[in-house]
Amino acid sequence: MAVRVVVVGSANTDMVAFAPKLPAPGETVLGTRFEMASGGKGANQAVACARLGAETWFVGRVGNDWFGDTLLRNLQGAGVNTEFVIHDAEAPSGVALIFVDAEGQNEIVVVAGANGRVRPSDVDAATDAFARANALLVQLEIPLETVGYALATAAQHGALVVLNPAPARPVPEEWFGLVDVWVPNEREAEGLTGIAVTDLESAERAAKALLDRGAKSVVITLGANGALLVTPEIIRHFPAFPVQAIDATAAGDAFAAALTVRLAEGAPLDEAVRFANAAGALACTKVGAQPSMPTRHEVENFLQSPPSP
Numbered sequence: 001m002a003v004r005v006v007v008v009g010s011a012n013t014d015m016v017a018f019a020p021k022l023p024a025p026g027e028t029v030l031g032t033r034f035e036m037a038s039g040g041k042g043a044n045q046a047v048a049c050a051r052l053g054a055e056t057w058f059v060g061r062v063g064n065d066w067f068g069d070t071l072l073r074n075l076q077g078a079g080v081n082t083e084f085v086i087h088d089a090e091a092p093s094g095v096a097l098i099f100v101d102a103e104g105q106n107e108i109v110v111v112a113g114a115n116g117r118v119r120p121s122d123v124d125a126a127t128d129a130f131a132r133a134n135a136l137l138v139q140l141e142i143p144l145e146t147v148g149y150a151l152a153t154a155a156q157h158g159a160l161v162v163l164n165p166a167p168a169r170p171v172p173e174e175w176f177g178l179v180d181v182w183v184p185n186e187r188e189a190e191g192l193t194g195i196a197v198t199d200l201e202s203a204e205r206a207a208k209a210l211l212d213r214g215a216k217s218v219v220i221t222l223g224a225n226g227a228l229l230v231t232p233e234i235i236r237h238f239p240a241f242p243v244q245a246i247d248a249t250a251a252g253d254a255f256a257a258a259l260t261v262r263l264a265e266g267a268p269l270d271e272a273v274r275f276a277n278a279a280g281a282l283a284c285t286k287v288g289a290q291p292s293m294p295t296r297h298e299v300e301n302f303l304q305s306p307p308s309p
């Protein structure tokens with residue numbers, strides 16, 4: 001039977017306008033291309049969990065608007081249960097407005113909208129899902145008060161608690177007692193510890209600093225250098241699988257989701273990290289966020305005959 005995962009987090013629409021140059025204040029420039037895609041770390045990770053075979057609930061908020069309806073349709077299309085998503089009557093759906101110039105430089109305005117209004121009471125409203133969940137997966141694109149409440153609720157119900165502390169923000173110390181697995185990338189690990197993560201040695205120091213504060217296990221994702229697993233008993237580097245990486249967008253989302261699903265299934269940490277490393281690599285071989293999240297079948301096939309360096 002499929003394991004059950006609850007993801008509490010953000011859902012966003014990215015709108016990207018490409019132009020020869022970025023507009024100066026007051027200036028209008030003519031764009032050359034426009035793209036729109038569903039994103040938000042919470043929604044991306046929920047889609048990834050569902051594709052990887054978990055029965056998945058997404059808990060979050062969207063506005064009463066076209067964007068919200070589209071975000072929900074995408075989640076449902078991937079097989080995510082959206083029963084506990086709230087349509088906020090007062091805030092619009094979250095959006096990111098992105099301008100990109102000919103050199104690839106960008107300018108981004110993120111409006112959290114309904115994501116900024118995900119409340120602890122939304123977690124309570126989803127008690128049925130929390131009570132049945134094998135694991136909770138959360139990120140930091142919603143109010144920290146709600147993240148903390150979700151961590152405590154899942155821990156109370158005996159679910160495995162995985163935190164992808166992204167984007168980098170300071171977090172309350174009491175979270176160290178609630179989270180089973182911390183999954184930061186290099187910048188987030190630095191934000192949490194003040195240790196600049198530039199290589200394996202500094203990654204290990206940062207992970208150990210988190211263990212010193214009470215973390216039970218830490219997996220730092222290192223982009224093209226793979227991932228580092230550190231617990232009080234294990235220190236193990238997993239080099240990245242050699243793939244033709246064309247777009248690393250949401251590779252971290254695929255990784256966090258895959259790690260959570262395998263751990264929820266009862267796999268040991270090192271096996272789950274290997275599985276997540278494969279999911280992250282596969283996400284880099286396709287363009288976009290949600291469309292690049294790999295399926296269970298794709299990850300298992302890949303792991304049966306991984307590319308050699």
Ligand code: ADP
Nearest residue numbers: 185221222223224226240245251252277280281
């Ligand atoms: P984020 O997207 O949060 O910045 P990372 O860049 O650390 O996260 O990537 C997450 C995971 O995706 C890595 O740990 C690795 O498993 C995989 N990955 C990222 N970049 C590559 C790459 N160039 N080749 C293979 N795997 C990659």
